[in-house]
Structures are given as structure tokens and as C-alpha cells.
Amino acid sequence: MTEIAIRKPLIAGNWKMYKTGTQAVAAAKQLADLTQGVTGVDIMIAPTALSLPLMAAALGKDAQVRLGAQNIYPGTEGAFTGEVSGPMIKDAGADYVIIGHSERRQYFGETDETVGSKIRAALDAGLIPVMCIGETESQRDADKTFFILDKQVSDGLKGFDLGDLNSLVLAYEPVWAIGTGKTAGPEQVKEVHGFLRHLIKEKYAEGLAAKMRILYGGSVKPGNIKDLMHIEDVDGALVGGASLNPADFNKIIRF
Numbered sequence: 260m261t262e263i264a265i266r267k268p269l270i271a272g273n274w275k276m277y278k279t280g281t282q283a284v285a286a287a288k289q290l291a292d293l294t295q296g297v298t299g300v301d302i303m304i305a306p307t308a309l310s311l312p313l314m315a316a317a318l319g320k321d322a323q324v325r326l327g328a329q330n331i332y333p334g335t336e337g338a339f340t341g342e343v344s345g346p347m348i349k350d351a352g353a354d355y356v357i358i359g360h361s362e363r364r365q366y367f368g369e370t371d372e373t374v375g376s377k378i379r380a381a382l383d384a385g386l387i388p389v390m391c392i393g394e395t396e397s398q399r400d401a402d403k404t405f406f407i408l409d410k411q412v413s414d415g416l417k418g419f420d421l422g423d424l425n426s427l428v429l430a431y432e433p434v435w436a437i438g439t440g441k442t443a444g445p446e447q448v449k450e451v452h453g454f455l456r457h458l459i460k461e462k463y464a465e466g467l468a469a470k471m472r473i474l475y476g477g478s479v480k481p482g483n484i485k486d487l488m489h490i491e492d493v494d495g496a497l498v499g500g501a502s503l504n505p506a507d508f509n510k511i512i513r514f
């Protein structure tokens with residue numbers, strides 16, 4: 260079996276703070292209809308936490324479109340006003356949780372250390388963590404891309420051992436490509452994804468590196484997904500804006 264064959268692509272939609280529950284259910288049903296018959300790809304949508312139980316009920320237990328949360332509190336329950344825990348996310352019908360998105364790092368003070376504690380909480384709750392990493396434009400301009408990515412991975416995964424990380428998904432989202440219409444060029448994506456897989460191999464094991472899915476995110480659209488998916492070491496996409504429209508997201512899923 261080749262390395263590629265053991266990595267099933269994952270196309271994930273991050274709906275961020277868009278769509279009411281009513282709108283979310285309607286879009287989920289549309290997407291479920293559009294994607295009927297699609298095989299060989301995992302599909303996930305991460306709506307606001309409020310929409311998770313509504314969408315789970317609308318899609319049904321065995322739906323092909325799976326659900327994810329956009330954030331998690333690193334603790335199971337307690338007096339933490341406004342927070343949502345792993346067991347609550349799981350109970351609401353999600354299988355995944357996005358952790359450390361650049362918007363959470365930028366606006367909500369998340370650090371590599373909080374990312375690590377959230378990954379632990381996700382694993383404890385039986386959720387698949389989608390760990391987001393990526394450099395800013397000024398970091399890239401200063402030639403610090405690989406230093407930053409190494410630090411985000413090393414500090415975020417500090418204390419985890421091989422067995423912990425079987426399900427972990429990495430998402431490379433260059434901050435300068437998010438919502439800007441700028442996509443990283445094929446050479447840049449290839450270079451970074453190759454670097455990340457090598458990093459996981461060096462830190463953990465070849466077997467883990469070979470099976471870890473590494474997604475690309477940042478202005479992914481129906482028009483560029485095919486080229487992105489052809490790049491070595493790209494195992495899927497984390498899609499923002501274009502995932503809000505079921506017709507566009509369906510085209511991306513059918514790359």
C-alpha cells in the first residue's frame with residue numbers, strides 16, 4: 260500500500276460565525292442532497308456550536324456529512340461561563356473539533372499551550388482534533404515560516420505521545436491567505452506540507468507521518484481545489500467562505 264492510499268482526503272467547511280440555526284439546517288440538507296453518491300472522501304462542516312444539535316438531527320446519525328465544532332474548552336464541566344466542553348460537543352453530534360484557528364489565536368488570545376490543552380480535551384472526549392497552524396504575512400516576509408510552523412507544532416503537541424496522535428488532522432492555513440482571495444502557490448504549499456510531514460516523522464514516527472492528514476486552508480474555491488489536491492502531501496482542505504454555499508462546497512468536495 261502506498262502512503263497516499265492510507266490517507267483518505269478530508270474536505271472540511273469552517274462556517275465561522277455565519278448562519279443561524281435555521282439557515283444551517285437548510286444548508287446542511289442541501290449539501291447532503293448534493294453530495295449523495297460521493298465516495299472516497301470524508302466531509303465535515305463546523306457550524307457554530309448552537310447549530311450542532313439541530314444539524315445532527317437534520318442529517319441523521321449515519322450521514323456522510325459529519326460535524327465539527329470550532330472551539331472547545333479544556334475541561335469537562337465547571338463554572339466557566341460561556342464555554343462549551345468536549346463531552347457537550349460530542350453529545351451534540353460532532354465528531355471533529357477545529358483547534359487553534361488563526362482567528363482564535365489573533366482575537367481570543369489562544370497560544371500554542373492552550374492549543375495543546377484543547378487537543379487533549381478533544382481526544383479525551385473522543386473527538387478528532389483539527390489543529391490549525393500557519394504563518395502571518397510578516398513572518399513569511401521575514402523568512403520565519405518554517406521556524407513558526409515548527410514552534411506551533413512542537414509547542415502545541417508538547418507532551419503528546421505517538422498513540423495520542425493517531426486521529427489528529429493538521430491544517431496548514433497561511434494567515435495571509437485566509438479570506439483574502441490569495442492562495443499560497445503550489446510550490447509554497449508543497450514545500451510546507453512536505454516540511455510538516457517530515458517534522459512529524461522526525462518527532463514521532465514514519466508510520467504516523469505517513470497516515471496523518473494535512474489539509475490546506477486559505478481561499479480554497481471550486482476553481483483552485485483540483486490543483487491544490489494534486490500537490491503531494493495535500494490531503495484535503497479547510498474551507499471558509501466557499502463552504503457557506505452548498506453548491507460551491509459540493510464542487511470542492513467533488514474535486
Ligand SMILES: O=C(CO)COP(=O)(O)O
Pocket residue numbers: 273360432436437438439440476477478479497498499500501
Ligand atoms: O479560515 C479558513 C478556514 O478555516 C479559510 O477561510 P477562507 O476559505 O474564507 O479563506
